[in-house]
Amino acid sequence: MDPGRFFASSRVLIVAGKGGVGKTVSAATIASAASRSGRSVLLVEVAGRSASAPIFGVEPQGYEQVTAVDETEQDDPPRGRIVLQSITPDQALMEWLTTHGFKGIVTRMASSGILEVVATATPGIKDLLVLGRIKAFESEGSFDLIVVDAPAAGHALGFLRSPAGVRDAARTGTIHRQAVEVLDLISDPTRCQVVLVTIPEETPVNELIETSFAIEDEMGVRLGPVVVNSVLPTLAGLDADLVSLDVSDAERNALQTAVTFRAGRAALQDEQLTRLGAELPLDQFRLPQLFSTTIGPDELAVLTKALLAEIEALPEVES
Amino acid sequence: MSTATFAELLAQRQVVIVCGTGGVGKTTTSAATALAAAEAGRRAVVVTIDPAKRLADALGISELGNTPTVIDGPWPGLLAALMLDTKSTFDEVVRRNASDDDQAERILSSRFYRNVSGTLSGTQDYMAIEKLAELYDSGDWDLVVVDTPPTRDALAFLEAPQMLSRLLDNPIYKLVTAGNRGVFGIANKAAQTVVRQLARVVGAHVVDEAVAFFQSFNGMEKGFKDRAEATLALMGDERTAFVLVASPRSDTLDEARYFLDRIRQANLDAAAVIVNRMLPSTGLSLTQAQLLHVSLAATDGAGVSRALLDLATASAADDDRVADLAEAAPHAVLATVPMLADDVHDVDGLRVIADLLTR
Numbered sequence: 001m002d003p004g005r006f007f008a009s010s011r012v013l014i015v016a017g018k019g020g021v022g023k024t025v026s027a028a029t030i031a032s033a034a035s036r037s038g039r040s041v042l043l044v045e046v047a048g049r050s051a052s053a054p055i056f057g058v059e060p061q062g063y064e065q066v067t068a069v070d071e072t073e074q075d076d077p078p079r080g081r082i083v084l085q086s087i088t089p090d091q092a093l094m095e096w097l098t099t100h101g102f103k104g105i106v107t108r109m110a111s112s113g114i115l116e117v118v119a120t121a122t123p124g125i126k127d128l129l130v131l132g133r134i135k136a137f138e139s140e141g142s143f144d145l146i147v148v149d150a151p152a153a154g155h156a157l158g159f160l161r162s163p164a165g166v167r168d169a170a171r172t173g174t175i176h177r178q179a180v181e182v183l184d185l186i187s188d189p190t191r192c193q194v195v196l197v198t199i200p201e202e203t204p205v206n207e208l209i210e211t212s213f214a215i216e217d218e219m220g221v222r223l224g225p226v227v228v229n230s231v232l233p234t235l236a237g238l239d240a241d242l243v244s245l246d247v248s249d250a251e252r253n254a255l256q257t258a259v260t261f262r263a264g265r266a267a268l269q270d271e272q273l274t275r276l277g278a279e280l281p282l283d284q285f286r287l288p289q290l291f292s293t294t295i296g297p298d299e300l301a302v303l304t305k306a307l308l309a310e311i312e313a314l315p316e317v318e319s
Numbered sequence: 320m321s322t323a324t325f326a327e328l329l330a331q332r333q334v335v336i337v338c339g340t341g342g343v344g345k346t347t348t349s350a351a352t353a354l355a356a357a358e359a360g361r362r363a364v365v366v367t368i369d370p371a372k373r374l375a376d377a378l379g380i381s382e383l384g385n386t387p388t389v390i391d392g393p394w395p396g397l398l399a400a401l402m403l404d405t406k407s408t409f410d411e412v413v414r415r416n417a418s419d420d421d422q423a424e425r426i427l428s429s430r431f432y433r434n435v436s437g438t439l440s441g442t443q444d445y446m447a448i449e450k451l452a453e454l455y456d457s458g459d460w461d462l463v464v465v466d467t468p469p470t471r472d473a474l475a476f477l478e479a480p481q482m483l484s485r486l487l488d489n490p491i492y493k494l495v496t497a498g499n500r501g502v503f504g505i506a507n508k509a510a511q512t513v514v515r516q517l518a519r520v521v522g523a524h525v526v527d528e529a530v531a532f533f534q535s536f537n538g539m540e541k542g543f544k545d546r547a548e549a550t551l552a553l554m555g556d557e558r559t560a561f562v563l564v565a566s567p568r569s570d571t572l573d574e575a576r577y578f579l580d581r582i583r584q585a586n587l588d589a590a591a592v593i594v595n596r597m598l599p600s601t602g603l604s605l606t607q608a609q610l611l612h613v614s615l616a617a618t619d620g621a622g623v624s625r626a627l628l629d630l631a632t633a634s635a636a637d638d639d640r641v642a643d644l645a646e647a648a649p650h651a652v653l654a655t656v657p658m659l660a661d662d663v664h665d666v667d668g669l670r671v672i673a674d675l676l677t678r
Contacts (some may be wrong), residue, residue, distance in 0.1 A: 242620045
């Protein structure tokens with residue numbers, strides 16, 4: 001499929017997954033690939049600390065928007081800009097109250113702890129309001145694509161469940177209307193898709209499969225392709241005869257350790273990738289494992305190229 | 320790094336709280352820790368939170384349960400496990416603190432309570448700690464190991480015992496419980512204003528339910544506060560060890576350092592740091608691996624030397640990061656566990672890890 005077309009299929013992509021599967025890197029890679037396809041991208045992080053700024057080699061700026069990549073005309077197609085935006089749930093709640101006619105009491109509510117009671121009375125309200133901010137970005141239309149690095153640590157489901165939860169808990173009032181609007185967004189596949197991230201190991205694959213069915217069945221949210229991170233590249237020549245190589249014994253032992261380890265990991269990984277494909281009928285975008293110590297702009301470029309190739313390998317779909 | 324060993328730590332402490340981000344093998348490490356203590360002759364119980372299904376099956380705790388299941392095996396001590404049932408534990412807490420059955424039922428049947436007990440962030444932490452306190456107080460166990468819910472913030476767990484008492488300390492609670500005739504019976508004028516504004520945000524019935532809920536708690540505050548104080552004291556002194564689990568991936572090690580900082584903000588320290596999934600050592604330095612790769616690049620050995628270089632690069636990076644983490648936790652015992660061929664799903668697999676932890 002043409003990447004430009006892929007990234008035009010919905011304006012919001014929510015990238016979700018458990019901790020430790022490289023969700024932030026995947027979200028950055030998706031943003032970068034979209035930019036390479038000429039789309040302007042807002043990359044929204046829902047967390048206390050900005051983790052994606054270093055990936056783009058820029059300084060995080062708290063809750064201000066940071067331009068990570070400028071648009072350029074030289075490339076073909078022209079690159080779209082990437083802007084980073086960090087949102088915290090507390091901040092989303094305060095902003096929402098301020099812009100919905102509760103400005104006068106926000107400070108008083110916050111200092112008296114009443115905000116916490118509002119949050120308690122309406123579970124999911126903060127997650128909902130984060131999604132509400134994302135919906136606002138969508139309606140503003142300043143960007144072709146909004147990529148959301150969703151909260152980690154097992155909260156992906158809670159995050160996506162929040163609008164329905166709040167809609168049912170608060171059956172009237174301003175917040176109820178907000179919940180309904182956000183539900184409209186996340187359940188409309190032409191506006192929003194969820195991209196789940198995993199790594200090719202047993203537990204993360206199990207969790208991905210469970211989460212996928214929960215999201216589609218319970219929430220009616222459309223799942224896009226799955227990103228599988230840290231896939232070991234296939235290496236030719238692993239069956240070479242080590243005895244015939246002109247190396248020392250220590251070197252031969254080291255080579256043997258490396259070959260045994262690599263072959264073992266590759267076999268386990270293939271088993272998990274096959275199982276994932278059999279149990280979950282979604283396309284897979286496989287991103288290579290990088291053997292570097294940190295992920296910066298150079299590594300991002302490698303991953304971006306790999307993702308674009310994976311998108312191009314998808315069959316074209318009827319529009 | 321401390322010169323003490325993990326085995327010594329397990330022999331001395333009565334409570335081990337295992338923290339860390341998701342995806343680093345926290346649950347498996349918790350179970351292996353309890354098993355190591357049982358192998359050393361102690362009566363150990365582990366409270367797990369959402370274990371992987373096959374591990375839960377192996378431990379015989381696939382069903383949510385609020386009582387420990389004893390796992391038989393050839394160890395001199397006792398090993399038991401349970402899977403935390405947040406909702407039932409919360410119900411027990413309410414029943415225990417209520418002045419009579421009527422009060423308990425009023426709270427348990429309120430919709431607001433069901434929201435709080437099911438979805439309020441921190442509830443799972445809070446109930447894990449309640450379960451910890453209950454097991455500790457029972458006197459049946461020499462060591463209670465608690466697997467913590469995956470969270471970004473270690474303090475969420477430390478603050479959990481105070482969650483309910485803090486909620487009940489809230490000014491709105493005090494305002495609404497000053498009167499006892501529902502929302503419109505609230506005597507205080509300022510309280511009425513606040514409550515009306517809240518009603519505009521979330522709808523009047525939510526406020527009604529919240530007010531009724533708070534009012535139904537009348538008289539129970541002291542029980543919660545006393546418990547919170549006792550549990551905090553337990554977690555804060557030498558009876559308890561905080562064990563931080565990490566993997567050598569850069570993102571999880573960053574999180575681990577953040578955890579250490581946060582734990583210290585509460586004047587606590589990690590007694591041990593366990594790094595899982597360490598890559599095997601090749602026996603060569605990274606430079607040697609690079610040179611070998613260059614010399615074999617044009618031979619039949621190109622593929623194998625690439626495999627070596629990849630492993631040596633990743634392994635050297637792991638070692639550096641683990642050394643940095645060890646430096647950041649100078650008083651902690653450091654234990655490393657190699658990356659294993661497969662996930663652990665049986666007691667034999669746990670014994671392998673227990674042995675690695677205490678070697």
